[in-house]
Amino acid sequence: MFDGMQKRVVSLWFPRLATDRVLRARPTDRPFVLTVVEKNASRLHCLNDIAEGQGLYRGMSFADARAFCPDLVSQPASLDQEARFLGGLRRWATRWCPWVGIEGRDGLVLDITGSAHLFGGEGPMLGAIRQRLSRAGLSVRIGCGDTRGAAWARAHYGPDAALTDLPVAALRLDQGVVSGLQRMGLRSIGQLAATPRAPLARRFGRGLLMRLDQALGDQPEQISPAAEPPHYGLRLTLPDPIGLESDVMNAAERLLIGLCDKLRAQQAGARVLCLTLRRVDSQAQQVELRLARPMRDPDRILPLFQRGVSQVDAGFGIDQIRLEAVRVEPLPVEQITHAGGHDQGRMDDLITRIGTRIGLEHVQRFLPAESHIPERAFLIAPTAYSQAYGGWVSPNPRPVVLFPPEPVIATGNRPPEYFRWRRMALQTGRATGPERIAPEWWLDDPGWRSGLRDYWRVETLQGRRLWMFHTPQNPGWFVQGEFA
Structure with a gap:
């Protein structure tokens, strides 16, 4: 496509991607870090520039960081949200060139061959990228080169340096390989390139030479743009406006069949559907349907739209209908048996119908x-x-009815033969127990400060089946539940 044109690659590295994402919504002028749990220890995952200025670093123990920096602000990191945020940046970067890939967890790689002239040249293009990202509150380091490896090296170790002057770590090598090369006195890419290749291959493997050749352009390295996620939306433009509820439902059925076929091909199911009805006066009304479970069966979904469609004001007519699955979840194919989940399907439909009235969360x-x-x-x-x-x-079985402990007039450490509860005189017929339950020492629960509890199932001659407990450390009897 670009025969005879020099290949140019841009690497965008976001050194504080995770913290920048969080601080865009909640800025702070204090040291801020995100933490992750690794090997049963909380460690620093990403830091803002203030925290780095106080000597904190990635991988540092969170306990040590708090000792160094008492006013440190922290919260757990969300790797899933970071990945989605980086995916959004990748889609944004396609405005500069069509070939954009993801580089690790905090970077992008762009093949700008043949695209830079559209923005006034390579320099103005990179300046515009930096300006837009800075305006969005994102710190970025940009590197450019003839190869993907060279661009990455300059983004991480110096945008204006010659490739041969950069350290060997700029070749995207494992830390063990970098340490081994430094012990041999090979600290720069130039020194590494001038060293005989056979001894290097025997000691460090062919991966080292592959990274070197990729950076120098002696071995190609492709940029594979991430595939766009499938879009679950269909539109129907009508030759004549419609206004009857039955006509709208028929049109929605046609769209729903096509949408469910697409969901089935992707082994996915819709959780939230949005039906948009555009009137001839260009006004639009929406009918949103939130499903209790991921679904892709048009025969089950269509009746659930009935209530929402019946409340639509068609005005002088509807000339366009659009159906979109706003939220989609995986729904793999399942084996159908004679004891299939028909009852569960009806229950899901009932929950959906109730949820459309009061909200699924209720x-x-x-x-x-x-x-x-x-x-x-x-x-x-x-x-x-x-x-x-x-x-x-x-x-052990638990009572159907559970309530806060209520005191019982009784003595002893075993279920009493006679006792009073709720002004009733009761007599024990049979007692089963005890089941000793200790308080959870890591939680400060005022209701359990009395210590251990010995629970008994007590059946009274009066017909009450009670769940009683005795507190040995602070002697007393209580009733906390009642069996059916």
């Missing part, structure tokens, strides 16, 4: 939590965004 369920403490043995989560089984099973 349709909630109880889930087991990994704790022996009764008050913490469950949690409440939106049904649409959680699984029915949380993976934790209590080793």
Whole structure:
């Protein structure tokens, strides 16, 4: 395509990509770091320039960093959000050239061959890139060269230096290889290039020579642009405006069938769908549908649009309809059996119908939590965004009704034969236990400051089946639940 044209590559390195992403929304004038957990220890993942100025560095223990810098501000890093942010920058960079790839976790590589003249030349182009990124609050280091390796080296170790004067670490080598070369006295790329190749290959492997040849242009290195994610949207332009609800539903069905076919081909399912209806007066109305589970079955999805479509004001008519899957999640193909999930499908449809009225986040369920403490043995989560089984099973049965501990008039360390609770005189018929539960020492719970609890299942002759406990360290009896 560019025969006879000198290849030019630009490397964009964002040394503080993670912190810049966070501080764009919440700036601070204090030292700020993002942390990650590595080998059961919290370590610094990314720092702002103030933190680096106080001597902190990546990989440093967070405890040591707090000792050096008491006013340090921190929060956990989100590697997924960083990857999505870098992907957004990659899409933005396609305004400068069509071939843009991702370089590691914090960089981009651009093949600007034949593109620089569109922006007034290479210098004005790089200046415009730097200016736009600086305006967006992102620190960037830019390197340019005839090869991908040379551009990367200049971005990380000096944009204006000659390639042969840069250190050997600029060849994208492992730290062990860099240390070995430095012990041999080979500190620059020029010194490495002048050294006989056979001994280097025997000692460090062919990977070292490959990186050297790539940087010098003796071996090609392709730039593979990331594939654009599939777009799940279809549009239907009508020759004549429509206004009847049945006509709108028929048009939506045509779009939905095509959209579900595309979702099926990508093994994906829609979680949020948006139906946009454009009227002849150029006004548009939207019907949003949030699904309880990822779906791609048009026969199940279409009736869920009925309520929203019935509330649309068609005005003088609708001449264009657009359907888009705003949020998509993986939905691999599953084996269908005679005991398939038809009941679960109907339950998901019911949750979706209720969610369209009150919001999916308000349709909630109880889930087991990994704790022996009764008050913490469950949690409440939106049904649409959680699984029915949380993976934790209590080793002993728990009462259906659970309430704050209520005192019982009784004595002794075993279930009393007679006791009073809620002004009722009760007699024990059968008692099962005890189940000793210790407080979680890492949490300061005022309700458990009395110490250990010995729980009993007590069946009374009056028919009440109670969950009682005794506190040995501060003697007393309490009722905390009732079995059905």
